[in-house]
Structures are given as structure tokens and as C-alpha cells.
Amino acid sequence: xxxxxxxxxxxxxxxxxxxxxxxxxxxxxxxxxxxxxxxxxxxxxxxxxxxxxxxxxxxxxxxxxxxxxxxxxxxxxxxxxxxxxxxxxxxxxxxxxxxxxxxxxxxxxxxxxxxxxxxxxxxxxxxxxxxxxxxxxxxxxxxxxxxxxxxxxxxxxxxxxxxxxxxxxxxxxxxxxxxxxxxxxxxxxxxxxxxxxxxxxxxxxxxxxxxxxxxxxxxxxxxxxxxxxxxxxxxxxxxxxxxxxxxxxxxxxxxxxxxxxxxxxxxxxxxxxxxxxxxxx
Amino acid sequence: xxxxxxxxxxxxxxxxxxxxxxxxxxxxxxxxxxxxxxxxxxxxxxxxxxxxxxxxxxxxxxxxxxxxxxxxxxxxxxxxxxxxxxxxxxxxxxxxxxxxxxxxxxxxxxxxxxxxxxxxxxxxxxxxxxxxxxxxxxxxxxxxxxxxxxxxxxxxxxxxxxxxxxxxxxxxxxxxxxxxxxxxxxxxxxxxxxxxxxxxxxxxxxxxxxxxxxxxxxxxxxxxxxxxxxxxxxxxxxxxxxxxxxxxxxxxxxxxxxxxxxxxxxxxxxxxxxxxxxxxxxxxxxxxxxx
Numbered sequence: 001x002x003x004x005x006x007x008x009x010x011x012x013x014x015x016x017x018x019x020x021x022x023x024x025x026x027x028x029x030x031x032x033x034x035x036x037x038x039x040x041x042x043x044x045x046x047x048x049x050x051x052x053x054x055x056x057x058x059x060x061x062x063x064x065x066x067x068x069x070x071x072x073x074x075x076x077x078x079x080x081x082x083x084x085x086x087x088x089x090x091x092x093x094x095x096x097x098x099x100x101x102x103x104x105x106x107x108x109x110x111x112x113x114x115x116x117x118x119x120x121x122x123x124x125x126x127x128x129x130x131x132x133x134x135x136x137x138x139x140x141x142x143x144x145x146x147x148x149x150x151x152x153x154x155x156x157x158x159x160x161x162x163x164x165x166x167x168x169x170x171x172x173x174x175x176x177x178x179x180x181x182x183x184x185x186x187x188x189x190x191x192x193x194x195x196x197x198x199x200x201x202x203x204x205x206x207x208x209x210x211x212x213x214x215x216x217x218x219x220x221x222x223x224x225x226x227x228x229x230x231x232x233x234x235x236x237x238x239x240x241x242x243x244x245x246x247x248x249x250x251x252x253x254x255x256x257x258x259x260x261x262x263x264x265x266x267x268x269x270x271x272x273x274x275x276x277x278x279x280x281x
Numbered sequence: 282x283x284x285x286x287x288x289x290x291x292x293x294x295x296x297x298x299x300x301x302x303x304x305x306x307x308x309x310x311x312x313x314x315x316x317x318x319x320x321x322x323x324x325x326x327x328x329x330x331x332x333x334x335x336x337x338x339x340x341x342x343x344x345x346x347x348x349x350x351x352x353x354x355x356x357x358x359x360x361x362x363x364x365x366x367x368x369x370x371x372x373x374x375x376x377x378x379x380x381x382x383x384x385x386x387x388x389x390x391x392x393x394x395x396x397x398x399x400x401x402x403x404x405x406x407x408x409x410x411x412x413x414x415x416x417x418x419x420x421x422x423x424x425x426x427x428x429x430x431x432x433x434x435x436x437x438x439x440x441x442x443x444x445x446x447x448x449x450x451x452x453x454x455x456x457x458x459x460x461x462x463x464x465x466x467x468x469x470x471x472x473x474x475x476x477x478x479x480x481x482x483x484x485x486x487x488x489x490x491x492x493x494x495x496x497x498x499x500x501x502x503x504x505x506x507x508x509x510x511x512x513x514x515x516x517x518x519x520x521x522x523x524x525x526x527x528x529x530x531x532x533x534x535x536x537x538x539x540x541x542x543x544x545x546x547x548x549x550x551x552x553x554x555x556x557x558x559x560x561x562x563x564x565x566x567x568x569x570x571x572x
Binding site: 006008009011012013015016017019020022023024025026027029030033041042045046091092094095097098099102104107110114117118120121122123124125126127128129130131132147148150151152153156181182185206209210211212213216217227228229231232234235239244247248250251252254255258259261262266269270 | 289291292293295296297299300302303305307310312314369372375376377381382386388389390392393394395396398399400401403406407410414415417420421445453477506508512513530531535545546549550553556
């Protein structure tokens with residue numbers, strides 16, 4: 001009996017450690033390669049860590065402000081992701097309040113109609129979405145990535161579920177005292193739903209920062225695009241000349257913000273997903 | 282009284298407008314556009330079912346080839362990526378539940394981290410790993426292959442990067458659900474002499490039935506939208522064998538030549554229908570077998 005348990009323990013460890021090594025080595029190799037000199041990169045022979053740490057790749061990346069303005073791309077991405085996240089949190093809490101706390105005719109029917117429509121595969125609205133963005137004059141502007149994603153239903157569904165669990169007596173008594181709906185939303189409900197808003201906000205930030213298909217379609221101006229679309233250009237600019245060190249440095253710069261966010265907000269990403277399972281995919 | 286009747290619009294209205302403009306309108310327009318000839322500049326011209334006839338039946342048309350080649354490659358991607366994206370996170374979650382295993386939080390974080398990395402950054406890093414002269418496959422394992430330029434290796438690198446990036450999300454869902462299984466079930470089974478394998482099949486799997494169905498349906502639907510991995514890892518090669526449908530749709534609508542957005546919309550509608558049918562089928566079959 002005792003023996004059986006320890007065998008399963010070793011199998012578990014073996015499996016987990018193997019996965020962890022495969023999962024982490026590419027990132028480490030990418031980081032260390034960004035610190036190799038061009039000579040070492042081409043001279044080959046595998047070495048996990050560089051012979052000597054060389055910062056020239058990063059100097060070169062930052063100095064290239066014409067064909068690959070990476071700082072520009074990063075700040076574009078930051079502006080987009082932060083604005084999008086703030087607006088998501090505002091819209092989903094406001095809308096969630098409307099669909100749980102306000103009484104109006106056809107409320108639940110409206111909500112479930114929208115939810116049903118939103119299950120329709122998004123690939124169908126891709127091309128017309130571009131036309132709408134064009135009609136609004138948003139091609140090659142940050143708006144193209146900040147606004148359309150606010151229309152989604154997944155986060156609102158979660159917030160609504162969460163708000164339904166908050167007892168109605170709280171706001172009823174406030175209402176008797178003459179508080180307006182906006183006041184109840186702002187000072188009673190908002191603080192109570194903070195956990196779910198934080199989770200939705202974090203995932204919105206990551207989703208916005210990492211979005212790839214949409215920015216590849218709506219940005220043609222090198223100065224205006226976010227980092228994900230920029231890296232696609234870089235693949236040709238540095239890849240053709242086999243400047244792998246600079247390519248890796250750029251990729252590493254692109255993932256630092258989300259990694260930092262993950263490190264600080266780990267518990268929200270990892271612990272509360274049971275309520276979050278709705279937004280994946 | 283008056284104020285009350287206005288309130289719903291203030292709270293629900295902003296999102297409703299966004300929904301109409303950015304989801305409902307483009308969806309309807311996308312379906313309409315599939316029945317038109319459209320170059321994204323002039324107004325679409327109604328052509329009835331012509332696009333669909335060309336795509337589905339005109340053997341001589343390049344659109345016919347592109348659609349079926351793209352659909353075939355997309356289906357290959359779905360078939361190869363979905364099983365590991367269910368099985369690996371499930372095994373990881375079970376292994377992490379083992380009472381004697383330590384550093385759970387640390388290992389879980391490591392496995393989750395690729396989910397924080399964009400497809401384009403991940404593709405650059407993995408291209409280095411699989412690079413013949415500079416990478417790990419060549420220097421450590423002595424492989425002489427240009428992975429992206431030969432099959433089946435081109436598919437292997439696409440699947441590896443996709444699985445690497447997406448295992449974490451499902452792992453978290455499974456961990457949370459396994460945690461929710463009452464522990465006295467396991468204790469009772471253990472007393473009856475059931476080993477770990479038996480406990481997994483008789484208790485764990487049935488108890489997390491709903492999350493399993495959910496992740497299976499969502500992972501599959503997501504896999505149909507595959508785009509970034511083949512675009513950046515293989516650019517659809519070799520000989521268009523990894524050229525997926527989303528790449529053709531984007532190319533036809535937004536590529537360098539004149540846009541054939543009507544044709545691309547028809548392909549998008551067909552892809553959307555395939556996704557809907559498969560999701561419904563999965564849900565139906567799995568729910569039925571489970572009962």
C-alpha cells in the first residue's frame with residue numbers, strides 16, 4: 001500500500017518536471033539568446049547561457065526607430081490595453097447592474113437574446129467589422145482596438161451571475177433612503193463585485209495586449225500598430241538577415257509587461273478561474 | 282417616476298449600442314456580403330448563391346481549391362491540437378492534486394505562463410528552438426531537418442507551440458473542478474482498495490463531466506480560428522499544406538491584390554457553420570453519453 005503511493009508520487013513528479021522543463025526552456029533560451037553577440041549566435045554549438053553577456057542587440061533594437069520602432073509599438077500597445085481594460089470594467093459593471101438591479105420590460109429576454117447572438121462564430125463579422133472601423137475613421141488609430149471588444153457578452157454574463165448573488169435588501173434599503181440608481185451602483189454594488197471586475201479586467205488586458213489577427217488587419221501604418229503586429233514585420237526585417245539576437249530581444253521586450261502583470265496578480269489568474277471559465281476561448 | 286423609466290437606458294444602453302454596431306450589424310452584413318461580389322471599396326453587388334456555387338462545386342476555380350485546402354488543413358489542426366489540449370492539462374491537474382507533490386504553485390505558474398505570451402512573440406521564440414543551425418533541435422538532438430519546410434515537421438511545430446500556449450487555461454479549470462470533488466468519495470474508494478488509476482476513471486472523470494464538455498467544446502471552437510501559428514511558423518508551407526482557412530479569408534479580403542471580400546465572406550460563413558455544427562454535435566453526443 002505504502003509502496004503504491006510512492007510510485008504514483010514519482011510518476012507525478014516525473015511528468016510534472018518534464019512538462020515544466022519543456023515549458024520554460026524556450027523562454028530561457030530566448031532570453032539568453034537576446035544577450036548573445038551576433039558572432040556567437042552564428043558560430044552555433046548549443047550553450048544555454050551566452051559566453052559573455054552582450055547588450056548590443058538591445059541597443060540596436062532601440063536605435064532602429066525607422067523600420068521597427070519598438071518603443072513606439074510598446075507604448076501603442078500599452079495605451080490600447082490600458083484604455084480597453086478601464087472601459088471594459090466600466091461597461092460590464094454598468095451593464096451588469098442594469099440586467100440585475102433595474103426592472104424593465106423584457107429585461108431577461110433581451111439579455112438572453114444578446115447572449116445567444118454572441119455565440120455565433122466571430123469569423124463571420126470580421127470583414128464587415130473592418131468596414132465599420134473604416135467608416136468611423138478608425139483605421140490605423142488606437143480606437144480600432146479599444147472599442148469593438150467592449151461589445152462582448154462573456155464578461156457581462158459573469159458579472160451578472162456574480163451580482164445576482166448579492167442580496168437585494170442592501171439596495172432596497174438604500175432606495176428607501178432616497179438613493180439614486182447611480183449612487184447604489186457606485187457605492188454599494190461596485191465595491192461588492194470588485195473581485196470579479198479585477199479578474200475580468202486582467203484577462204481583458206492580456207487579451208488586448210496579445211491580440212494578433214485583428215491588428216494585422218486594421219494597421220498598415222508602422223508608427224501606429226501595436227507590438228504583436230510589429231513582431232510580424234520584424235520577422236522579415238531581422239529574420240532575413242538572420243539577426244536572431246535582435247529578434248529574440250524584441251520578443252522578450254514584448255512579453256515583459258504581461259509577465260510582470262502575471263507575477264503581481266498571479267492569485268487572480270490562477271485562483272478565481274472557477275468563476276472565470278466562461279471567458280476562455 | 283419619469284426618472285425610473287429612463288434609468289435602464291443609461292445602464293444597459295451604452296453596451297446595447299456597442300453590441301448593435303460591433304456584433305449584430307457586422308454579423309448580418311457578413312452574411313449578406315457572402316451573397317455579393319464586393320471589393321471592399323464599391324458597394325457590394327448581389328449575385329445570389331454564385332459565391333457558394335464557385336467555392337463548393339467549381340473544380341476549376343482557385344477559390345474552390347483554397348476553400349477545401351484551407352478547410353482540410355484547419356480540420357487537421359483541430360484534430361491534432363484538441364486531444365493534447367484536453368489530455369495534457371487533465372493529467373497535469375491530476376498530478377498536481379497528488380497529496381505528496383510539493384512546489385505545486387510554482388509548477389502551476391510555469392505551465393500557465395505561456396498563456397500570457399502573444400502568438401507572435403511565442404512564434405519568434407519557437408522558431409529559434411526549431412532553427413536548423415541555431416536551435417535546440419539541431420544542436421542538442423542533432424536533427425538535420427528544416428522543420429518549417431517539410432512535412433510532417435511543419436505540423437509538429439505548429440501543434441507544439443499551440444499546445445504549449447494553451448495548456449495552462451484548461452489546467453486551471455480542471456484543477457478548480459477536481460478541487461470541488463468531495464474528498465470523502467476518494468477516501469471511501471481508497472478504503473475499498475481502489476488504486477489511483479481506478480479512482481481517476483471512477484470518481485474524477487465523472488465528477489468533472491461538465492467542465493470537460495465545456496473545455497472540449499470551447500477548445501475545439503477556438504482551434505477552428507487558428508491563424509497566427511501557421512502564419513508565423515510556416516507561412517502556410519510547405520506547398521500550402523499548413524495554409525489554414527483563416528489565412529485564405531484574410532488574404533482574399535485584405536491581401537495585396539484586389540479584394541474579393543464577397544468570396545471571403547462566403548468562406549467565413551461556411552467556416553462559421555462548420556464551427557456551429559461541430560459544437561452542437563459535441564455537446565449533444567457528450568451530454569448524451571454522460572447520462
